[in-house]
Amino acid sequence: xxxxxxxxxxxxxxxxxxxxxxxxxxxxxxxxxxxxxxxxxxxxxxxxxxxxxxxxxxxxxxxxxxxxxxxxxxxxxxxxxxxxxxxxxxxxxxxxxxxxxxxxxxxxxxxxxxxxxxxxxxxxxxxxxxxxxxxxxxxxxxxxxxxxxxxxxxxxxxxxxxxxxxxxxxxxxxxxxxxxxxxxxxxxxxxxxxxxxxxxxxxxxxxxxxxxxxxxxxxxxxxxxxxxxxxxxxxxxxxxxxxxxxxxxxxxxxxxxxxxxxxxxxxxxxxxxxxxxxxxxxxxxxxxxx
Numbered sequence: 001x002x003x004x005x006x007x008x009x010x011x012x013x014x015x016x017x018x019x020x021x022x023x024x025x026x027x028x029x030x031x032x033x034x035x036x037x038x039x040x041x042x043x044x045x046x047x048x049x050x051x052x053x054x055x056x057x058x059x060x061x062x063x064x065x066x067x068x069x070x071x072x073x074x075x076x077x078x079x080x081x082x083x084x085x086x087x088x089x090x091x092x093x094x095x096x097x098x099x100x101x102x103x104x105x106x107x108x109x110x111x112x113x114x115x116x117x118x119x120x121x122x123x124x125x126x127x128x129x130x131x132x133x134x135x136x137x138x139x140x141x142x143x144x145x146x147x148x149x150x151x152x153x154x155x156x157x158x159x160x161x162x163x164x165x166x167x168x169x170x171x172x173x174x175x176x177x178x179x180x181x182x183x184x185x186x187x188x189x190x191x192x193x194x195x196x197x198x199x200x201x202x203x204x205x206x207x208x209x210x211x212x213x214x215x216x217x218x219x220x221x222x223x224x225x226x227x228x229x230x231x232x233x234x235x236x237x238x239x240x241x242x243x244x245x246x247x248x249x250x251x252x253x254x255x256x257x258x259x260x261x262x263x264x265x266x267x268x269x270x271x272x273x274x275x276x277x278x279x280x281x282x283x284x285x286x287x288x289x290x
Contacts, residue, residue, distance in 0.1 A: 002094065005030070010029075012074065014181075021186065035055070035058070053084060056087055060087040062087075078122040086129065095139065097140050103278065106141070139200060144205055145207075168216070172211060173211050177281050178207060190289075204285045
């Protein structure tokens with residue numbers, strides 16, 4: 001039975017989102033932050049520990065007596081996945097919710113858009129270690145699509161509530177999967193309550209599967225006639241995005257999340273009109289998930 005649950009990246013958007021629901025579900029939560037981190041999580045009902053992700057002894061000590069680990073750290077830290085998984089194995093962790101919480105990184109073509117490479121590498125490192133050690137620790141990758149409420153609030157979505165605009169890419173008919181942070185939280189609780197149901201696979205949870213045309217009709221239906229629609233062609237987005245990505249690699253750009261390359265390639269992943277990258281995965285959603 002899973003009760004003790006540490007979170008790596010508990011001060012981040014995904015890391016802190018499920019804490020209240022997990023506590024209400026009677027899980028005992030420990031926030032593990034990097035040694036010397038300036039970000040701290042102040043919550044009266046959770047434990048706090050410090051351990052750098054590249055420090056095997058410290059991580060192993062922090063994970064002692066823990067049942068399931070949630071990986072919610074920044075993808076840039078995925079380079080330490082091997083150390084994290086080895087520490088979890090030594091400490092006796094039973095289950096890992098891996099670094100996903102977004103688009104379908106298990107899609108066979110997703111590596112073409114480059115931006116999800118850290119998550120793909122982390123998943124491969126996890127599986128390689130489990131195959132080599134023959135240990136019975138299990139894992140789940142929670143796939144949710146884009147975080148629409150967070151994206152809109154922070155100006156990272158194609159619905160801009162401040163400028164009252166909706167950007168449509170291509171024909172705007174392509175449907176895509178999106179979820180709110182609250183829905184992602186509920187997915188985490190579901191998996192931890194029934195880990196055997198979702199073990200060693202990607203589990204698909206989604207709030208809505210919509211097209212931009214549907215969003216536009218909804219905005220008009222609720223009386224927001226003043227909203228505008230910007231049209232952007234997708235032709236050449238993938239090629240130009242990959243070129244910019246390579247330039248960023250050569251110049252040593254560290255914060256890729258803020259680059260035009262990341263925005264362009266992420267857009268292609270969602271809006272490719274043949275759904276090559278699995279932006280619409282509604283047919284995969286878990287049974288019984290509303």
